[in-house]
Amino acid sequence: MSNTLNQTNSKTESVQKTLLTRLGLPALESSEGRTWTSRLRDNVPFIAITLIILMFWIISGERFMSLRNWTFIAQQTPVLLLLAFAQLLVVTTGSIDISVGSNLGFSAYMSALGMIWFGTMGFMVGIVAAILVGIFNGIIFSFFKISSFVTTLAMLIIVRAVLVIVSDGRSIYVTDQPMSNSNITSIEAEWLLELGQFPNILYFCIAVTILLWVVYEKTVFGQQLKALGGNEKVLHLAGISVNWFKIQVFAVAGFMVGLASFINLARSGAATVQAGQMQELDSIAAVALGGTVLTGGYGSVLKTVVGALTLTIVANGLTIAGVPPSWSRIARGVLLIAAIAISLNRKQIDVVK
Amino acid sequence: MTDQLKPVLEVKNVSKFFGGVEALKQGSLKLFPGEVLAIVGANGAGKSTLIKIIAGVLNPDQGFVKIRGKNIGQDDHNVSFIRQQGVEVVYQDLAIVPNMSAPYNLFLGRIPRKFGIFVDEKKMLEKTKEVLSELNIETVQNLIRPISEMSGGQQQSIAIGRAIAWGKDIVILDEPTAALGPNETLEVERIIREIRKRGTAIILISHNLDQVFRVSDRLVVVHKGVTSREFLRSEVTLEELVKSITTG
Numbered sequence: 001m002s003n004t005l006n007q008t009n010s011k012t013e014s015v016q017k018t019l020l021t022r023l024g025l026p027a028l029e030s031s032e033g034r035t036w037t038s039r040l041r042d043n044v045p046f047i048a049i050t051l052i053i054l055m056f057w058i059i060s061g062e063r064f065m066s067l068r069n070w071t072f073i074a075q076q077t078p079v080l081l082l083l084a085f086a087q088l089l090v091v092t093t094g095s096i097d098i099s100v101g102s103n104l105g106f107s108a109y110m111s112a113l114g115m116i117w118f119g120t121m122g123f124m125v126g127i128v129a130a131i132l133v134g135i136f137n138g139i140i141f142s143f144f145k146i147s148s149f150v151t152t153l154a155m156l157i158i159v160r161a162v163l164v165i166v167s168d169g170r171s172i173y174v175t176d177q178p179m180s181n182s183n184i185t186s187i188e189a190e191w192l193l194e195l196g197q198f199p200n201i202l203y204f205c206i207a208v209t210i211l212l213w214v215v216y217e218k219t220v221f222g223q224q225l226k227a228l229g230g231n232e233k234v235l236h237l238a239g240i241s242v243n244w245f246k247i248q249v250f251a252v253a254g255f256m257v258g259l260a261s262f263i264n265l266a267r268s269g270a271a272t273v274q275a276g277q278m279q280e281l282d283s284i285a286a287v288a289l290g291g292t293v294l295t296g297g298y299g300s301v302l303k304t305v306v307g308a309l310t311l312t313i314v315a316n317g318l319t320i321a322g323v324p325p326s327w328s329r330i331a332r333g334v335l336l337i338a339a340i341a342i343s344l345n346r347k348q349i350d351v352v353k
Numbered sequence: 354m355t356d357q358l359k360p361v362l363e364v365k366n367v368s369k370f371f372g373g374v375e376a377l378k379q380g381s382l383k384l385f386p387g388e389v390l391a392i393v394g395a396n397g398a399g400k401s402t403l404i405k406i407i408a409g410v411l412n413p414d415q416g417f418v419k420i421r422g423k424n425i426g427q428d429d430h431n432v433s434f435i436r437q438q439g440v441e442v443v444y445q446d447l448a449i450v451p452n453m454s455a456p457y458n459l460f461l462g463r464i465p466r467k468f469g470i471f472v473d474e475k476k477m478l479e480k481t482k483e484v485l486s487e488l489n490i491e492t493v494q495n496l497i498r499p500i501s502e503m504s505g506g507q508q509q510s511i512a513i514g515r516a517i518a519w520g521k522d523i524v525i526l527d528e529p530t531a532a533l534g535p536n537e538t539l540e541v542e543r544i545i546r547e548i549r550k551r552g553t554a555i556i557l558i559s560h561n562l563d564q565v566f567r568v569s570d571r572l573v574v575v576h577k578g579v580t581s582r583e584f585l586r587s588e589v590t591l592e593e594l595v596k597s598i599t600t601g
Contacts, residue, residue: 219470223457230452237410237444238462239433297452 045291045306048339052310056317064320073309073316075198078205079104079267081308082260083279084286085212086253088304091287092216093249094229094296095141095148099155100257100283103133104276106163108261112172112271115187123192126265127258133159134254138247156280164273171272174265196266208259213301215252225249229296285332286311289339310335359422361386361554362407362440362523367416368578369402376402378578380416384523389545389555391565391586393598394575400558403575404527407556408442409435420523438523441516445528448512451501455511456481458500459518484518488547506537510544517548524548525556530564542568562591576601 040047056064063069083100090097111126118125133155141151173179176190194200216222224245227235236242265271284294290307292299314335318328362384369377377399384390394400405411407418409425409432418425420438449458456477457464465473465480481496490510500508509529516524526545530538538561545568549555559565565572566586574582574597582597 218472220464220466220472221470223453223464223472227450227453227457227461230450234444234448234450234461237432237442239436240462 042291044339045289045303045310048289049306049310049313052313052317056313056321060317060320064317069316069320071198073312074202075267076316077308077312078201079260079264080279080282080286080312081205081305082208082256082263083276083283084290084304084308085208085301086256086260087280087283087287088216088290088292088299088301089225089249089253089256090148091284091292091294092225092229092296092299093246094232095246095249096284096294097137097148097152097250097253098280098284099133099137099152099159100253100260101276101278101280102156102159102163103130103254103257104261104264104279105273106130106133106159106166106261107258108265108275109163109167109172109271109273111262111265112174112187113166115189116172116185120189120191123262123265126261127255130258130261131251131254134250134252134257135247137254138250141250142243142246160277167271167273169273171270174269174271192266193269196263196269201263201267204263208256209301209305212256216299216301221248221252226297226299229298282311285336288336291339294340307339358385360384360419361421362556363419363422364403364407365416365419367403367406367413367418369406369411369414375578377406377413380406380575380578380580382573382580382583384554384556386522386554387549387552388570389549389557389568391557391559391569391572392575393559393562393565393572393594395598398575398598399578400575401527403580404442404525404556404558407435408432408440408525439521440523440525441519441521442525443509443512443516443527443529445531449500449508452499454498455496455500455503458511459484459515461515463519480518484514488514488517488544490514490544504537505533506540509533509537509541513541513544513548517551517553522552523554523556525558527558528560529557530559530561538564562594565594566591574598574601 083104086100087097107126107130109126110129111123114122114125116122137148137152137155140146140155141148144151170185173184173186174192175186175188176193178188179186195204216225224235224240228242228245228249232242235245261276264275268275286308287299287304288294288307289310290300290303290305292304292307311332314332315328318331319325323331360383362382364380364382367377367380368375380399380403382390382392382403392400392403402411406413409430412427412430418430420435420440423438425435425438450461456474459481460477465476467473478496488510490507495502500511503511513524513526513529529545530541533541542564545555545557557565557569569586572584572586572589572594573580574584574594576582576598579601581601584594584597
């Protein structure tokens with residue numbers, strides 16, 4: 001009786017393993033014999049961006065590969081990149097945050113309002129607002145056990161609506177000199193506009209990237225992110241307060257959105273009701289193009305940078321090549337599907353929902 | 354010697370209802386240092402409920418749990434408090450975080466920190482090597498790659514090693530080899546003997562009666578929610594055991 005039990009215990013997996021060894025092949029998932037497909041999969045973002053740059057170089061030549069165009073790309077990427085960082089934190093835990101676009105618009109507006117109320121340091125109001133939206137997301141998601149997709153979808157709608165109510169549909173402009181026209185609301189902040197220009201915007205972005213890399217790779221928080229994406233139940237059984245941690249994750253993601261909104265305000269020179277619309281999808285695309293699996297557990301700050309760059313370069317390259325905007329969007333959608341298809345290890349996925 | 358006779362863990366008449374269903378009617382057992390106590394029983398007999406009560410995952414409706422003579426009150430009956438008392442549970446499928454390294458899994462929930470927020474990687478690696486050599490696990494080569502790239506036996510050994518790394522003296526193994534092949538099962542059984550030698554008290558829940566006979570010192574049979582029988586391994590035959598599992 002117990003013998004049969006013993007036999008059923010042995011999984012087919014080990015049978016496969018011995019078969020492979022007998023045939024003199026490396027096991028599919030052993031540490032020494034990592035297959036070339038898994039190595040390739042690891043490097044898809046780097047290969048993709050290289051190919052894309054080469055392609056646009058061939059198509060558009062100097063118009064694409066000029067210093068002027070690359071400066072433009074360096075200016076265009078940061079907002080998307082910071083949003084993608086927010087997304088990366090959440091996606092690593094196996095969740096998703098589609099409220100980042102609305103949150104960006106809302107917190108940029110709150111930054112502008114804060115600067116009207118309190119002067120220069122008032123931009124902190126926007127950062128705090130973004131963190132609060134994140135905390136709300138985290139609380140609803142973890143305590144009411146509503147999936148992160150639904151929670152943040154609701155927040156996407158609510159936060160955008162709050163923005164419309166608060167702003168009454170009016171924009172706040174950032175100017176470098178006092179405005180005499182009383183019909184428009186404006187704040188005078190030359191430093192902010194300067195921050196939005198190359199190369200300051202790039203320096204800021206690099207600083208945040210390094211900071212996030214340290215947090216993601218070297219801190220207990222970063223390790224916990226990946227572990228939460230790997231096996232939530234074990235963390236719970238190990239005595240880690242998973243709910244509290246999820247709220248922290250969404251709060252930190254909110255902080256990243258706050259930084260993105262601040263940079264967006266600096267770059268665009270205005271806080272508008274439309275700011276950040278559809279950007280949630282771009283942020284998810286950037287993360288996916290960076291090879292981060294949307295099922296959680298793995299991720300890379302560096303590859304997310306590559307992902308955000310890829311997305312920006314594709315949009316930029318298609319525009320230069322004279323492709324109409326709608327076709328450009330279709331191309332980006334196709335690219336997103338292709339990137340995810342290659343980066344996923346389908347063998348490890350049981351169920352797709 | 355008197356220490357040897359005092360149970361490190363005592364469970365007395367615990368019961369648990371889920372709604373109107375009584376999952377556990379009357380669970381009692383004593384666990385002594387340096388012994389492997391096997392809990393056997395049919396599916397649904399109440400083994401899991403009993404273990405979850407001991408681990409602090411569930412609160413008993415009646416009865417009590419004593420650890421080293423100390424009564425665990427209702428308010429303290431939770432996972433983290435029980436863990437602090439030196440109890441570690443290794444669950445069958447839930448024991449590891451597959452995408453994390455062996456050191457991380459060993460330090461799960463207790464990652465050593467530098468400056469309050471950073472992971473002390475050096476300390477983790479050193480301690481991991483120490484634990485692995487203590488358990489005579491020499492086959493683990495790569496301590497940086499995800500643990501899922503190791504064999505199932507090694508993964509489970511790391512999960513059991515977690516208990517040892519923290520000086521736990523009561524270890525509960527819930528079907529530790531249910532998902533493993535024959536060789537990997539033997540490896541895990543070797544680890545069980547290894548930690549038993551250190552004076553650790555071990556509760557083993559297993560469907561594999563061969564295994565129960567190979568590694569346990571005493572056996573408790575759970576039948577229809579009651580810990581109905583208790584045997585010394587040396588005094589019971591497989592036939593008797595099977596009979597008491599099926600008929601109480």
